[in-house]
Amino acid sequence: MPASPSTARAINDRLALELLQQEGPLTAGQLKTMTGLSRPTVADLVERLQESGLIQVVGEAGAARRGPNARLYGIVADRAHLAALDVRTESVSVVVADLLGTRLAEATLPIGGEAGTGPAVEQAANLVERTARNAGATRLHSVCIGAPGLIDPASGELRATTGLPAWHRRLVAALQERLPTGVIVENETNLAAVAEQRLGIARDRDSFAFLWLGHGVGAGIILDGRLRRGASGGAGEIGFLPVPGTAAVPSAVDCDGGFHSLAGSAAICALGERYGLRGPAAGDHAPPAAAVVAAALAADERAFLDDLAGRLALGAAAVASVLDPGCVVLGGEVGHAGGDALAARVEARLAELSPLRTEVRAGGLGGAAVLSGALLTARESAQREIFP
Template sequence: MERPIAGPQSLLRALNGRAILEALGRRGPLTRAELMSETGLSRTAVTQVLRMLEGHGAVAPAGVDRDTRGPAAGRVALHPRLGFAAAVHVDHHAAHVALVDPTGTVRAEQHGAFPPRADRAEHIASLVDACRGAVSGPLLVAVVAVPGIVTADGGIRDDQGPDGGAFRTALAARLGCPVRVENDVNLAALAELTAGVGADLSSFALLLLDGGLGAGIVIDGVLHRGFSGVAGEVMYLPQTPLPIGAPVLGDTVVGDLALTHGRDVEAPLGDHLEAAAAGDAAALAMAAEIGRRLTVVAGTVALVLDPEAFVLSGTAAHPVLVDAVERVAEEFAAQLPMRFLVSSFGPEAPLIGAIGEAASALRVRLFNDILPATDRRRR
């Protein structure tokens, strides 16, 4: 990393302070020598900035490094009581909440199904409250992964229709902090982009099969949300012989396929796939059809975007479906070669993405709060 250029002292303090805070937020506890290596700052600059940050209560001692040769060196870390962020994954049945610190480490978790006719915001807030009982520090920001189309202003368009941002507003009021709402499949794609199988890809499309089918699209290393948040809504792509507007995959489709093949129409897809893995002929026929539909969706996307690979996530990452997709893709290979990869995180991908984005948002909030305050104290 290049050393910051010379300039006004207040600007230098801000640049140096941000560099150290980012290193501590990204890596966790570090020694002064490690901070010098991470930031490119001199020992004097690191010492001066740490003294400033300690005076503001932004950093605190975090033990000593006994792993390296030579005298033991003290480590410093962001103060544990600076604050936390909430990462939330909401599906049609339940909510999973994780409280994270600035490094992205999960400090508390709660999971709970939505009670009948429950208010979603209140239920999520109650899970956050339970998590906060296990940690000490303020809640500063929340990132929520939800199914459905999410508009630029945080509004949700799902099975209940557009909410105009009502959910985000209600949850922010209940939690007492800013709330960012994001599509769950987009967050799953971000998880793969930052720490999963998509990290080494310039472009990919993540296909997540859960209650429905959605795609998260990454182009040149950037998530593509579309003008109104509709990018990736592939569940209704036209597919012969289905009528226009019919869902390609989803819970209703699984029930219809189960009825066609003489299996339990109430059973979840996972049960059918486990039966297929055990050799059940009817379940294998269901899996083959689902694999065909997934592959046709991928082919349609490939003809428009030509991504480097497709990442199968959620239930689509089940080995039975992966095999079914690869068999159909092999039939298309001469006309349209496609590469398929399996998600690094499976069903947890949306929550992993929410955790990463929540930690990032928390670091930005802390930096913006800490640096102006430290600069005011030095004037």
Template sequence: MSNYVPPDDVATRRAPTITRQVNDRLALDLFAQQGPLSRTQVRDILGVSQPTAIDLIKRLESAGHIQPVGEERQTRPGPRAVLYGLVSGRWFVAGANIRDRKISAAIGDLAGGPALETVVHTVDRRPLPDQIVDAITTSIRQAGIPASSIDRTVVGVPGIVDEATGDLGFSWDLPRWRGRLLEPLRQGIASPLQLLNGVQLAAMSEGQADDLRHRRTFALMWVGTGVGLCLMVNGSPLIGASGAAGEIGYTPVPGAPVLPVRPGGGGFEGDLQSLIGAHGLRSLMTDMGFPAGSPGVLLRRAGHSRDERLQGYLGEVARRIAVACASIASVVDPGLFVLQGSTSIAGGVPLAARVEEEFRKMSPLDATVITGRHHEQAELEGALHLGRALARRERWGGDA
């Protein structure tokens, strides 16, 4: 007897399976975003029938993805509906980030929620991969979980991640490890591991805010020790052909001499980094008669003072950042700039407001400027977010 099945019958048989897979993934994403839900709530939000919702809940519970976590609060007499939530405490992700000679690492539950454990190490003389592995393994140990329960690890780096190899490309801060970072990390960490630029991770983290999650585009401008940008398009960072998209610190700008093609021994000069990077803003402090110190400290003071000199410094910093925003807006028109990095966070809302004011003076385009929500560990939060998305794709199937 022939085993041949006509194509139309194959499609007919596949359709219910595909529909179930799609519904399962939609439901799991729903639990991840909204927390515990009843069968009726799942039915109403997904727009499926009651029998389909019942079957879906049974299927996800049998697969070990969800479990009963309580009962629905109810004002009317009668039985209360069971609430289901994602199974927690079983699978985890690890994140790490390198910035300003600090290595931070954290563990997150695949089900979501705040980081379970965060450690911060100061970079020392040991090989950098060993220190990153130590930070990650320390966070795993302190979280009290087995290393085998880590589904995915994401590490943020201050530089370009080569799109072709996935390894560290050009990095001003980590020149020794160009093309040599990924393999030793993978040897020291058992779970699948990948590198991503820290600014891109910060943008992914900021993009989880309710008012940004559904925006088609926005740009995160990083202003701290270094300068960077990430354009988010439909929830994903624009990486570029080689992985170098957003390296705006190397952009020649008005008011500065043209930079050399290759960095000299003392670093690039005459680019955007020299105007709004920490070194450039310290030079501005000296030029304006302030004693040597931290630009962030001065910007915090300016945000709470009417002193003309302090306001003058705040205004000039804002003007310089606005030059960068106007240049970027003329090319990609993001509509919204999120300011991140130590300088941006120190300046806070007053700096963001002044940047938007200066932007509108120099550009006919429309853009709003706001301060980032994550003040300390935006890149680390982004690493955990990306790790969860990748691990969920493996565990749950389909796209996030």
């Protein structure tokens, strides 16, 4: 059954808006070429989108040719403002951007455990509001929070998890009360995986496993172009994976004894000390484990790097043997610090452990991947509501 005229108009409008989002300002002629629509149809949709306040004339093209210049149309960037949050154990980072994803203001606030739940929530919520004001945003249309822990797939809420601060869960409720907008919560590793897929090292891959290597460890699973969360939202909780080389096995409430005990920040720092490698010097803000890996590369401490690669390959082999993603991305601050040198070592060791050919790449976005993924998610949420 052919689409009704109103449905066809909505489809054409969204196609044009997506092209303007991806390609930047375009002329009506360029929209005609890219969409395959007729000139009258493009003229109608341009007029319609202008009247709805979604696009505007942003310049002219064709100054070098004869005749009148063609108008360039672009999305009205300040039609909506977005906020992305990266909530860590002892800090929160905020980015406010416009509908095109242009970052307008950013801020980070350390929040120690001594602050208490109520004051910590108030500090974090105030940071979001202050950053929005600094960006010139009178209203936030969409907010996405990246947080460690499990997200309930039914309710979309952050679950209470042993070892994570109580203010994490309270912050979500506080923002929902204080901001007249929808608040999305997503696991930080999933957001980082989406960012690497869309903006980073995995843009050419439909399937890959993303290993987050930071304070803790986790995995984000992209299969056939889609993020996979699992039945309970816990797909990728690789820190609980039982692996050889640990003194015990993990439990349902404690990942000590699992892969976390080999590849978490504390474990990497302890491994570094065995090789005489130290964490960041005074005044250096690099995460401790990332600083140890960077020091090993600078000193060409191959034994440490081989040892670490062997540990990481255990987790990568488990993921590869079950999912066969074809590619594993080492993300987070540690994966970024290790770069191609560490990735090559992990790939070589993985080839010894698994018969499945698996490429290993270093993440391209490092710790910034969480905010980037949250911003992408907030923008897509806003577009679903604003675009036809």
